[in-house]
Amino acid sequence: MTGIEVRHSIVNGSATERLNMVLPSNFVELDWENLDYLGWRDSHSPHLGYIIRWQGETPVGIIVREADGPLSRQRMMMCQLCRATHTEHGVSLFSAKRTGEAGLNGNTVGTYICANLGCSSNIRVEVPSASYYADPQSVLAQKVSGLEQRVAGFLADVMRAQ
Numbered sequence: 001m002t003g004i005e006v007r008h009s010i011v012n013g014s015a016t017e018r019l020n021m022v023l024p025s026n027f028v029e030l031d032w033e034n035l036d037y038l039g040w041r042d043s044h045s046p047h048l049g050y051i052i053r054w055q056g057e058t059p060v061g062i063i064v065r066e067a068d069g070p071l072s073r074q075r076m077m078m079c080q081l082c083r084a085t086h087t088e089h090g091v092s093l094f095s096a097k098r099t100g101e102a103g104l105n106g107n108t109v110g111t112y113i114c115a116n117l118g119c120s121s122n123i124r125v126e127v128p129s130a131s132y133y134a135d136p137q138s139v140l141a142q143k144v145s146g147l148e149q150r151v152a153g154f155l156a157d158v159m160r161a162q
């Protein structure tokens, strides 16, 4: 995937927003095999982040906006996409502008997501601790399919016609 493809994949951003996107610093060395979706925070606009997933061969991406910085790091919070519960990276409330007319009218969809938008690596890190009760590979496979479904659902909400 190229940087141009990443920008073109964004469905809920203006031309300016797409142009201003800063790709992840490790973009050229990304481990695509182990990414259920590509998520990262914009290093120049820290309140912005991006979520890109593949629908078949086609990348579809959205811009998300962090509502208010990471929520309390004292309290265990659950990411609504990967269901990881952690305080380490924090969980933030992100909102995404709806596509089309809904978005122009200020309509957004919000959800709690790992603050670093790194669900794919977060679920892989947590697997070893689960291995005492189940085969780690099947635990991971379940987490991956759950994550993929919920990311797809979130994007579908953003793109849903009114």
Ligand SMILES: [Zn+2]
Pocket: 079, 080, 081, 082, 083, 084, 113, 114, 118, 119, 122
């Ligand atoms: Zn997550």
